[in-house]
Amino acid sequence: MKCEEVKINIPELIDGKLDAVTGAKMEQHIKGCASCREEYNDLSSFLKFTDSLPEIEPPSGMKEEFMMMLEEQTSSQNPRLIILPSWTKAAAVVVLALGTFAAGYFSGSGNGQNAQLTAEVQSLKQQVVLAGLKDYSGPQKIEAVYSAAEYSTQSADLVDALMYTLNSDKNINVRLAALNVLSGMVSDNQQVKSGLVQSLLVQDNPLVQISLIQVLTESGVNEAKDNIEFIKNQAGTDPNVKDFAQDMMKTII
Amino acid sequence: MIETLNDERLMEQLASGKKMAAGILYDRNYKKVFGYFVRMTKDSDVSRDLTQNVFLKILKYSQSWKPDKVFAYWLFRIARNELVDYYRGTKKFFAVEEDRELVIKDSTDSVKEMEIKESYDILIEAMGQLQPGDRELIELNRFQGFSYKEIAGTISSNENAVKVRTFRAIQKLKEIYSKILIE
Numbered sequence: 001m002k003c004e005e006v007k008i009n010i011p012e013l014i015d016g017k018l019d020a021v022t023g024a025k026m027e028q029h030i031k032g033c034a035s036c037r038e039e040y041n042d043l044s045s046f047l048k049f050t051d052s053l054p055e056i057e058p059p060s061g062m063k064e065e066f067m068m069m070l071e072e073q074t075s076s077q078n079p080r081l082i083i084l085p086s087w088t089k090a091a092a093v094v095v096l097a098l099g100t101f102a103a104g105y106f107s108g109s110g111n112g113q114n115a116q117l118t119a120e121v122q123s124l125k126q127q128v129v130l131a132g133l134k135d136y137s138g139p140q141k142i143e144a145v146y147s148a149a150e151y152s153t154q155s156a157d158l159v160d161a162l163m164y165t166l167n168s169d170k171n172i173n174v175r176l177a178a179l180n181v182l183s184g185m186v187s188d189n190q191q192v193k194s195g196l197v198q199s200l201l202v203q204d205n206p207l208v209q210i211s212l213i214q215v216l217t218e219s220g221v222n223e224a225k226d227n228i229e230f231i232k233n234q235a236g237t238d239p240n241v242k243d244f245a246q247d248m249m250k251t252i253i
Numbered sequence: 254m255i256e257t258l259n260d261e262r263l264m265e266q267l268a269s270g271k272k273m274a275a276g277i278l279y280d281r282n283y284k285k286v287f288g289y290f291v292r293m294t295k296d297s298d299v300s301r302d303l304t305q306n307v308f309l310k311i312l313k314y315s316q317s318w319k320p321d322k323v324f325a326y327w328l329f330r331i332a333r334n335e336l337v338d339y340y341r342g343t344k345k346f347f348a349v350e351e352d353r354e355l356v357i358k359d360s361t362d363s364v365k366e367m368e369i370k371e372s373y374d375i376l377i378e379a380m381g382q383l384q385p386g387d388r389e390l391i392e393l394n395r396f397q398g399f400s401y402k403e404i405a406g407t408i409s410s411n412e413n414a415v416k417v418r419t420f421r422a423i424q425k426l427k428e429i430y431s432k433i434l435i436e
Contacts, residue, residue, distance in 0.1 A: 202280070
């Protein structure tokens with residue numbers, strides 16, 4: 001082997017990508033050739049260094065942004081979540097206080113105006129809850145999720161917001177809380193049903209996957225079969241999830 | 254035993270209309286694509302947009318997927334085209350960017366870590382000073398882990414030429430890196 005040929009093959013030797021015969025020839029040459037040995041040592045430490053360059057962390061929210069775009073494309077008639085400006089967080093207290101005041105002021109009057117106002121307050125409250133689902137994080141968000149259940153009129157916006165939380169929130173506890181609330185709506189809401197079936201494809205945490213499979217199979221959602229099988233067969237799925245999926249598959253037709 | 258779903262099988266699912274498969278493909282690959290763009294452009298905001306565009310294109314062109322393709326090459330061909338379009342649009346075809354704020358996260362809390370971070374910064378700076386073609390070879394071979402044969406398939410060249418050019422590119426990178434260290 002000539003030096004030039006040896007040198008060009010050094011990166012592959014370092015990466016262990018050469019066949020045994022070529023590798024042995026290379027090593028023999030390097031042992032007896034000072035110039036190639038120097039090249040080998042230099043490249044070996046340099047490539048070790050370049051290979052250790054840490055993965056560049058993408059900006060937060062990037063994945064969620066794509067999942068939102070995907071969701072929009074997936075369901076064409078999907079009603080959009082009202083995006084509220086961030087001042088609504090500060091306004092939350094005011095709105096809730098107004099709600100309490102209005103309810104107190106009009107209580108007992110029993111006229112149509114009262115009903116209308118109550119409805120409006122209810123809608124405002126729901127908007128605040130939706131804003132909370134969008135903007136809060138951690139414990140505050142779990143609270144927002146459960147408030148959503150409390151005010152639930154199962155509007156499409158609310159289901160959307162909960163579904164987005166389930167699919168995109170970084171905190172597993174928040175995702176589980178969203179699933180918990182959604183699981184109460186699954187039996188009589190087609191939007192929730194199909195949303196949860198789709199969610200099977202985006203969840204990567206074993207706990208959430210298991211909970212989701214449990215909710216869907218126990219509610220007898222047969223449409224979930226394909227996607228549960230998908231999780232079960234996907235490379236990288238946790239073995240416990242695979243076993244669970246296997247068992248639960250038997251319970252649906 | 255049913256075969257596990259690799260990226261190619263997911264593409265088949267996507268091509269057959271299961272759009273949510275794109276979510277899994279995205280999740281598996283977006284960091285790689287984002288890292289590629291950052292190293293090529295040194296601009297995090299641009300890289301974010303380019304990455305999203307790549308996956309939207311995958312969604313858009315999923316119908317043209319052929320089962321004999323390898324997803325990783327296909328993905329990088331799309332990413333590469335996206336980069337070329339970007340530079341055409343900004344009239345800076347593969348130009349060496351001026352130094353912008355480096356993207357590696359600054360989470361250093363000791364002198365040792367500081368030194369390591371600095372050496373990575375210098376490495377990225379050295380990458381920026383390479384000729385664009387050389388930079389791409391290093392990117393694909395060292396950072397994306399493509400073999401010479403795979404690179405040849407991606408950039409329409411032949412394996413041996415890629416091998417020689419990659420070796421030279423690594424040497425140039427090493428020289429530039431050492432030069433910056435001394436300066």
